[in-house]
Amino acid sequence: MLKTLWWLWLLLAGFGVGVLLAWGPLAPQPGTQSPAELRPDVRRDMLFLIADTYAYEHDLRKARERFAALNLTNPTPIFTLLVDEALREGREEEARRLAQLAVALEYDTPVLRALAHTATPTPTPTPSPTPSPDVGATPQPSPSAEAVQGRYEWVVVERRPLTCAEQPGDAPLLVVYVEDADGKPLSGVPLLAQSETDTQRFFTGLKPDNPGYADLEVAGSRYTVRVDQGQSEVALDLTMPSENAKCSQLSTEEAATAIRGWVVRFRRVSPAP
Known part of the structure; x- marks a missing residue:
């Protein structure tokens, strides 16, 4: 009888230690996964989020830090692919913001630079602004x-x-x-x-x-x-x-x-x- 109780106490003690370790120091900690370890589709969405944030904050230093955390190799083709995908899906403004981020981070191409400086067109014509006397012979484009x-x-x-x-x-x-x-x-x-x-x-x-x-x-x-x-x-x-x-x-x-x-x-x- 005593021998049976002894083994029972050992079993309970082992179970208790296992629970403590699982819920304590050996438990996976939330929020410790770095952006570079995320799935490719999640990192793609984060890239759009970085572009949106940069368009609002205009903080190039923070944008560089956030982008570096993604640890992307050969970013220029990735920017080109995602911009092309957004344009084909009709998300012109998202594509332009992503192109602006690519230009700011110096991972741009002539196509991305052209898109970054081009406003999204609308069917409504925009009247030309009144010329300024300081511009001289340089033509002024209409406001976007x-x-x-x-x-x-x-x-x-x-x-x-x-x-x-x-x-x-x-x-x-x-x-x-x-x-x-x-x-x-x-x-x-x-x-x-x-x-x-x-x-x-x-x-x-x-x-x-x-x-x-x-x-x-x-x-x-x-x-x-x-x-x-x-x-x-x-x-x-x-x-x-x-x-x-x-x-x-x-x-x-x-x-x-x-x-x-x-x-x-x-x-x-x-x-x-």
């Missing part, structure tokens, strides 16, 4: 269809390289103009420029003769810029010249075509009725 529908308060109406002949100087320069819906310059508007390693905030109002003007000497190699007020379209893929490319070392003929930086013009659009 999304902006007319009230998606953006600010849209990019000009994005072009800045030559050494226009503004001599050796430091890479980002020049931004901000206008109201009628093309009139706006002073005191906050702007946000972001590179891979840097974020800088600056304001319009530096020139008395053009209160909508702002400029920023930059040190990074690739920038995005937006109006840091309300919903703003983002000017992407602003690649700056290297530190060794100095305007002061160029001839007059070379300065006419040498790139010192970029010119971006934002225009406020009236919300859709």
Whole structure:
């Protein structure tokens, strides 16, 4: 009888230890699985989520961290495949946001860059905005269809390289103009420029003769810029010249075509009725 009780106590003790281990230190901990260990379809959905978040936050550093956690090898074909899939399924806006993320992360192609800078078309024609006297001979595109529908308060109406002949100087320069819906310059508007390693905030109002003007000497190699007020379209893929490319070392003929930086013009659009 005592021998039977002894074995019974051993069995119960072993069962108790097993339960404690299963529910204690040996139990799988929730939330410890890294994004790189997720199924491919889940990682694909997370890539769209990162693109949506980047379109809202405009935080390139966070987007890079979230993307790196997915540990994707050879990302460019993946971006191309998913963008093509979204377009075939009629998810144009998702495709454009994903293309914008690919451009920002430098995993882009000419097709992805073209899509990133193209607004989703709509059947409703968009009237051309009133030309600004500062644009000169450079044509200004109409505000995007999304902006007319009230998606953006600010849209990019000009994005072009800045030559050494226009503004001599050796430091890479980002020049931004901000206008109201009628093309009139706006002073005191906050702007946000972001590179891979840097974020800088600056304001319009530096020139008395053009209160909508702002400029920023930059040190990074690739920038995005937006109006840091309300919903703003983002000017992407602003690649700056290297530190060794100095305007002061160029001839007059070379300065006419040498790139010192970029010119971006934002225009406020009236919300859709």
